[in-house]
Amino acid sequence: MATAQVTDDPCAAAGLRGIHVALLTAWASHLGGGVASAVWQQARMIRDAGGRVTIVALADDGGGVPDEPGITLLTASVQGPRQIGYAPALAARLAEASPDILHLHGIWMYPSREGAQWARRTDRPYLVSPHGMLDPWITARGRLKKAVARWGYERDSWRRAAALHALTRDEAADIARETGTDRPVLVIPNAGPAPRAGATAERAPHILYLGRIHPKKNLDALLAAWAAADLPLRAELHIAGWGDAADMPAFQQALAAAPPSVRFHGAVHGPEKAALLAAARWMILPSHSEGLPMALLESWAAGTPTIMTPACHLPEGIEAGAALPCGTDAVSVRHALEQALRTDTAAWHRMSEAALALARGRFSPAEVTRAWVDAYRGLLR
Structure with missing residues (x-):
């Protein structure tokens, strides 16, 4: 090559x-x-x-x-x-x-x-x-x-x-x-969007998934992990995305069995997407396969740290302290969710600043x- x-x-x-x-x-x-x-x-x-x-x-x-x-x-x-x-x-x-x-x-x-x-x-x-x-x-x-x-x-x-x-x-x-x-x-x-100002207050314990509803995104494992996780009060999982007709029935069936703390928004764009990114404490992408996911770059530009698999191909996030790693199985995803939501305020703010630094630099x-x-x-x- x-x-x-x-x-x-x-x-x-x-x-x-x-x-x-x-x-x-x-x-x-x-x-x-x-x-x-x-x-x-x-x-x-x-x-x-x-x-x-x-x-x-x-x-x-x-x-x-x-x-x-x-x-x-x-x-x-x-x-x-x-x-x-x-x-x-x-x-x-x-x-x-x-x-x-x-x-x-x-x-x-x-x-x-x-x-x-x-x-x-x-x-x-x-x-x-x-x-x-x-x-x-x-x-x-x-x-x-x-x-x-x-x-x-x-x-x-x-x-x-x-x-x-x-x-x-x-x-x-x-x-x-x-x-x-x-x-x-x-x-x-890929280039991410221009970074926003840093977070000034601790965000509610909300996890956001943003992307397609597709088997490669591994949402079944995410929903199973969320249902089994030891979560803090007010924890919510927000899922925003869209999918082909062939992929939606299985997702909707899994969603129907999920706890009430799971919220599905459908496709979001513009101000609605920006608001979800700014409100989330963490973005998660438990994918089996990615190129270079724009959702993670958008998350870092919003000062939102991420949870991601090696298939996201962004080791810079782990190295910079802007992301936590997870595997693709439900047990690994559950452990990553629990670790993320146990992160104290000072550590979270350091990760948020690291995310913004990536958005201002290489990406x-x-x-x-x-x-x-x-x-x-x-x-x-």
């Missing part, structure tokens, strides 16, 4: 002026989960660095799509199963955008094919960000669909890419193992923007 390093470049001072980047993805609404959040964050970064940006996505009815100045959204209607995302008009949308660089976010769906075809037609730089979708837990599921996609278009997409992008060093290793190409790999994390919009300016300009050179 050739790993491209982000280096200081005098051209980076010019930002992205004069450069048009198109971000290609499956879903631009909340149906895209953390990938969609990362795409919109990337679009804002490109715009604020002086570049022109277009998002090209599949049309969906997920709602929650921002309408922001300086960001163009082009969509193509899906024909057939949504899981495949076949959209004949996608090629026309890419031709209409006509970017200098095409950046694909997410794999295993039809946009990968059109990204590769665009690269073949134009001979312009094409970049692929798998967003954790080459993680072993993911590749072990839906093997037939992924085998068809791999041989049908993914291998061609990876070969035609000028570079691939990993969010973490762990993901860079997954990319090297699964793609079998010699393409360079850029390792650049800050300014740091990540500098890395992407250098990367995009390097691809054009």
Whole structure:
């Protein structure tokens, strides 16, 4: 694996002026989960660095799509199963955008094919960000669909890419193992939101889960752990998220059996999400598989420490004292919940400040923007 390093470049001072980047993805609404959040964050970064940006996505009815100045959204209607995302008009949308660089976010769906075809037609730089979708837990599921996609278009997409992008060093290793190409790999994390002011008072003993309702998120273990845990008075578990129709019945059944201290909010956005983050004492993500979870970066920016598994690929949180580790089994999750809610006020405030420091440093919009300016300009050179 050739790993491209982000280096200081005098051209980076010019930002992205004069450069048009198109971000290609499956879903631009909340149906895209953390990938969609990362795409919109990337679009804002490109715009604020002086570049022109277009998002090209599949049309969906997920709602929650921002309408922001300086960001163009082009969509193509899906024909057939949504899981495949076949959209004949996608090629026309890419031709209409006509970017200098095409950046694909997410794999295993039809946009990968059109990204590769665009690269073949134009001979312009094409970049692929798998967003954790080459993680072993993911590749072990839906093997037939992924085998068809791999041989049908993914291998061609990876070969035609000028570079691939990993969010973490762990993901860079997954990319090297699964793609079998010699393409360079850029390792650049997602940027979190700008940090808020530090917490001034101890928060109520509320734990927040924020994300998709999906088997990889391991909510069954979280609910079982909560039911068995030795919890302080006023402890509450708040779950905010959304899921596909296939995943919701099992979750709703488990939720119906949960203690009354578990509150389900459904999908939350904007001020409602910000309020939940600011009120929670801890965020928990007991996942089996992640790329680089935006929910944790949002939590740190709110000064909220986190509980997370190694599959979240953010060891920086543990090292900095902004997070507690847990496993994926219910017993490990229960112990982590009890440890978190026994943390005294002074220790919690130290963890909150450590979370904010991460949001101001490695994962800050300014740091990540500098890395992407250098990367995009390097691809054009």
